[in-house]
Amino acid sequence: MKKFINHVDTLLDESLRGFAKAHADLVEVSFNPRFVRRRAVTPGKVALISGGGAGHEPLHTGFVGKGMLDAACPGQIFTSPTPDQMLAAAGAVAGDQGVLFIVKNYAGDVMNFEMAAEMLDCPTRTVLVQDDIALPKEHDIGRRGVAGTTIVEKIVGAAAEEGRSLDDLKALGDRVAENTASIGVALSGCHVPALGGPTFELPPDKIEFGVGIHGEHGREITEFASATEIVKRMAEAIDEELQPKRGDRVLLHVNGLGATTLMELYLVYEVAHEFWCQEGVEITRSLVGNYTTALDMAGCSITLTRLDDEMIRLWDAPVHTAALRWGC
Amino acid sequence: MKKFINHVDTLLDESLRGFAKAHADLVEVSFNPRFVRRRAVTPGKVALISGGGAGHEPLHTGFVGKGMLDAACPGQIFTSPTPDQMLAAAGAVAGDQGVLFIVKNYAGDVMNFEMAAEMLDCPTRTVLVQDDIALPKEHDIGRRGVAGTTIVEKIVGAAAEEGRSLDDLKALGDRVAENTASIGVALSGCHVPALGGPTFELPPDKIEFGVGIHGEHGREITEFASATEIVKRMAEAIDEELQPKRGDRVLLHVNGLGATTLMELYLVYEVAHEFWCQEGVEITRSLVGNYTTALDMAGCSITLTRLDDEMIRLWDAPVHTAALRWGC
Incomplete structure (x- = not known):
């Protein structure tokens, strides 16, 4: 299958470089470790951070900006990002109000976002998105997070922009995810x-x-x-x-x-x-x-x-x- | 090749029905003959109308609305729309200021938009988009109109919204197309x-x-x-x-x-x-x-x-x- 790529190992970074330039008014991209952040972070708000394997674009990098995510951490294609990415992203965009992680329910993502939450010294909460009903509710690894993530990120992002508290946002995120x-x-x-x-x-x-x-x-x-x-x-x-x-x-x-x-x-x-x-x-x-x-x-x-x-x-x-x- | 369709003959109309419902705040769709129009037409402006074969979405139907097209006439897949569609669209959205057609340079489209222009009793002008440089400039049917059409429709659409005259818009459209x-x-x-x-x-x-x-x-x-x-x-x-x-x-x-x-x-x-x-x-x-x-x-x-x-x-x-x- 032909693709517009130079090398499998450089695809993600070359693509992120183009993304950063095409949306330079809106985002900044860091490469080591990798994260996309809002250029203008609204002061005093809870930071909303998501992420996951690449290959699902525009999710999540395309949702970084005013009224949605403060940062997104892209892993390699279909591969979880690592905790250092979430830590660096939080360092760049989070303040005293803490961090809300929005995480799709995949073992690697869950584990890595949990590790980041433990290592951060600001308050954190996590909304787990598991909207894919293909698997039964009682499936042992739970249900996968898919396209419903966009809806969660949009609604919670707007609430964060209004200055709502971390607990408020966590409750709202769970309510959207459950519905x-x-x-x-x-x-x-x-x-x-x-x-x-x-x-x-x-x-x-x-x-x-x-x-x-x-x-x-x-x-x-x-x-x-x-x-x-x-x-x-x-x-x-x-x-x-x-x-x-x-x-x-x-x-x-x-x-x-x-x-x-x-x-x-x-x-x-x-x-x-x-x-x-x-x-x-x-x-x-x-x-x-x-x-x-x-x-x-x-x-x-x-x-x-x-x-x-x-x-x-x-x-x-x-x-x-x-x-x-x-x-x- | 599998597709989400019911029947080849009904695909376009079923798709347009969904489009009309998903964007009901923005557009109305007529089916006989087929055209998509802005719900709220700004009074006293030149009407911008485009169209062409379906299969290039979002072009042109996705560009109908404030600051861009007043109407778009979709033909069947890769097939020119017919003059009755442009006439009906013009009847719905055009006033005294006349109609500017934006037409991609394909023989069928050019012929059918020309026929419509001749049959309309309001002033009309046409901007021909021929941005595809794959063929030489002196090619006997000219060059094809492709993705540059979006740029022409956006810039001319904004100028039309400001109440500019038909001749002004024609000159602007030609300038954008030439560049x-x-x-x-x-x-x-x-x-x-x-x-x-x-x-x-x-x-x-x-x-x-x-x-x-x-x-x-x-x-x-x-x-x-x-x-x-x-x-x-x-x-x-x-x-x-x-x-x-x-x-x-x-x-x-x-x-x-x-x-x-x-x-x-x-x-x-x-x-x-x-x-x-x-x-x-x-x-x-x-x-x-x-x-x-x-x-x-x-x-x-x-x-x-x-x-x-x-x-x-x-x-x-x-x-x-x-x-x-x-x-x-």
Whole structure:
């Protein structure tokens, strides 16, 4: 699989250098250890720091800026960042109010963010995002964190910008995470540059239902079908989990995994929208596009977040990052 | 190639229905004939209308809104829209000040927009975008319009919002178009749903240098190489055409063709940035991401626009569309 790269070992840094220059008004990038920070940190606020393996861009580096993250620590592709990155990022952006880590539930990420939290001498809390309902709730490593992370980071980021306390933000983050459910479908595997070939192969008539954002196995390999059938099945899985009631207000996020066209993503949105409209659920906010990718995987995920007044207000609050921007 | 579709014949309308719902605050979609219009048209301004075959999203439908297009007319995938669409769109959004059409230089688009212009009884002008330098200037059908179209639509859109006259906007659009040059590279073909297979096949060690946004043949099929080598060749081609001088201010737009990751696009940006920095050219504005796609083609294009004070001011002016948003 051809890619625009020079060398597997330099890809991440060369890409981050371009990112830093393209968004020089917004971010600064440190390389040793690696982190992306907001150029202008609002004084006196809790610092919001996230991170994880690269390959999911714009998550998380594209969400650094006003009203969202103060810093993001990228690991190598599909590889957890290390505690020295979180420590350096905290050193650069955190003040007396402490640090809230937003962490997707993968063993390496959890362990490394925990180590950083223990080593920091300011107050810290962690919101663990585990929105991927492909695995059962009682799965021994828990559920994976996927596209719902964007929703958590946006809403908590807006609250942090208002100067809310660390405990407040932790409670809010948990509330958003608990009210968020996602499921993904792959039509193809993705190509990790270091591997050369695809992470997995699917026959022409099969899809991976419940795929993870690194190409992890989901619920099952099942028959390819019409978009309406696939999306209905995705929506039913989310609906069963979250059980939104008639009149509930929700945010519907259709996320592309990398190689799926915007035409298809809007079609997926249309089918999912119809599904919940027929249930009397009110889709009051939407996000359609590539936000949590899995390199060049063909596929998409659907995320639903049950909203309350506060969450809606915070979703609408101004944000200025490379990947999400409004009101600024 | 698997896609999220129900039927080739309904894909466009189902996708547009989702688009209309996801951006209901911003746009309205008409289906017979098809066009996307701004919900809130600023009174007394020239109407900006563009369009072209679908499959390049977010271009043009994602650029409808405040500070950019008043309407966009999507044809079927890679197929020109028909004059009745432009007439209906103009009927919906145009007033006494007339209509400026922004048209990519493809025979079908040019013919159909010309027919619409002849049939309209308000003043019309047309800006023809032909920024793709893959073909020689004296090519008998002229050069193709590609990713530079976004730049033209943004800058002219901001000027229209200020209430400038039709002749002014036409002159400005021509100036932006003349100062804009693009070149694309494909690492793979794209998959048109109606065809099933890829538009073209490239061996594992070849790339298509100068590819068009429908997979048209470019300058040559050449050896796959490092990102730095490929990007330098692209930058040299643009540089030779546009001949920016030391101290010139430019906008650098790296555009993904569909299936290329953001990591790679930022790496491409980095290499291109270095190239022009070394020439003493000042990159004062940037845009990196998927804006003019070719369905799921792996590849990217580089666009350079030579800017003046007015163009910079208009680029920075507020815009609120599905795909480009700032200051609102």
